[in-house]
Amino acid sequence: MQQEYERYYVPAQSPWPIVGAVALFLIAVGAGTVVLETTKGESGYGTHTLTAGILVLLVMLFGWFKNQIDESMSGLYSDQLGRSYRQGMSWFIFSEVMFFAAFFGALFYARFISVPWLGGASNNEMTNAVLWPTFEAMWPLINTPDGTTTQVMSAAGLPTINTIILLVSSVTLHFAHTGLEQQKRKQLTWMLGVTILLGLIFLTLQVQEYIHAYRDLGLTLQSGVYGNTFFMLTGFHGMHVTLGTIILIVLFFRVLKGHFTPENHFAFQAGSWYWHFVDVVWVMLYIFVYVL
Structure with missing residues (x-):
């Protein structure tokens, strides 16, 4: 055949x-x-x-x-189709990199160009006086033009816990991949199962974080550019984690059915690539959205 x-x-x-x-x-x-x-x-x-x-x-x-x-x-x-799949997955991840690059670019533009400009930098005092006289050039912006005040989401607590969870999940997925390559099916099954569990815990804690933001901090989609960028970046990342978790669940059931060999397991490898990419994006998001 x-x-x-x-x-x-x-x-x-x-x-x-x-x-x-x-x-x-x-x-x-x-x-x-x-x-x-x-x-x-x-x-x-x-x-x-x-x-x-x-x-x-x-x-x-x-x-x-x-x-x-x-x-x-x-x-x-065939081997030729296998190479096509690898090229396709590589370009797909590249497109996802550019997707998030656009959102991070919007964050940097708002933070380092728009905010100083509205604050009167570069001889724009008249602009500041006309558009928003009470504006303070600071980030995050916790005051909106209509007078609404919100609180900043701290990096401590759930964001830090979620960062640790995703970093650990990359390690467990690596050991799962190693188990597959070394014909250690038990290690493969357990480590992949733990990775899926960590992904589900991450999503659950992110829901809790959103509830905390809306209920306790007044941080919503209406909270000016800070609220917009916060929910845009974390929300799209959460969507990617959800998709990655679904992919890992499919791989888990395939592992239980005895699929994949050390020589033929690109589907598993592609899922691993995607999950590690999602983890790297979260680390950048954690630094630029929560910490800095």
């Missing part, structure tokens, strides 16, 4: 790309609507649209993963 597909394997037509596009469209529309409704203090169809998009996305992931696994276990993939 391998010889038949030695040059390249072309899969059959699949409905999953268009299903995924519909899911992402619903998520984008739903998320944007939820933000607008939250800002205006209204309730509408945003939550329902976002939920529908997430459900469709999960259906797409389940169906597409199943097709990929069946093709791989049937011996249809």
Whole structure:
């Protein structure tokens, strides 16, 4: 069977790309609507649209993963296709790097350009007097033009705990990968299971952090540029952790079924790449959003 597909394997037509596009469209529309409704203090169809998009996305992931696994276990993939998968995953992670680079760029622009400019730096005293006379050039911005005051999310407590959790999860995933390469299936199973547990704990604590921000600190999406950048960066990162955890759960069930060998385990390797990337992003986020 391998010889038949030695040059390249072309899969059959699949409905999953268009299903995924519909899911992402619903998520984008739903998320944007939820933000607008939250800002205006209204309730509408945003939550329902976002939920529908997430459900469709999960259906797409389940169906597409199943097709990929069946093709791989049937011996249809060749070395050439394996190289294509590695190139594709590398470019995907690169696109994610640029995705977060744009958000970090927005943070740096607001902090080092807009804030000093509004504060009257570079001979802009007139701008300061006209646009926001009581503005204080400091970061984080805890005062908004309408007079609302918020509190800053401290790096101590949940953010630091979550940082430790993600760093430890990278170590456990590395030992899981080592166990796979050395044919130590018990080590592979346990370390991968611990990694998944740590990811779920991280997400649970992030929910607690958001509750604390809204209820105790008055830190919301309406809290000016500081609140916007805080929830934008941490929220999108949380979404990536959620996706990474789903990928690891799929890999865990495949491990239980006896899939993967030291010679053929790129799916596991790709999941590891993604998880380590998410961890690196969080370390940068922790430094630039919480500490500095």
